[in-house]
């Protein structure tokens with residue numbers, strides 16, 4: 001899917017990501033290294049926090065973790081908990097500020 005990524009300095013770039021990987025992996029593969037993803041995708045660090053448009057509901061575990069972050073918004077997700085499919089074409093992802 002083609003995904004528009006907005007980094008912390010406000011710059012947007014459209015990139016083509018693979019399906020079957022997580023959004024966190026896709027972002028790392030594309031060189032967006034400001035996404036720390038410290039736990040490597042185990043849903044335990046919240047440093048892979050992004051805002052997605054259109055919004056999608058977080059899982060319960062994700063929701064708990066997001067509750068502890070300072071910059072949570074209605075469209076917050078942990079990017080390691082989203083597995084990319086063709087349906088994500090057109091998604092807009094903004095990397096959340098560091099906590």
Ligand code: FES
Pocket residue numbers: 024037038039040041042043044045046047048078079080081
């Ligand atoms: Fe740690 Fe996503 S990489 S919660």
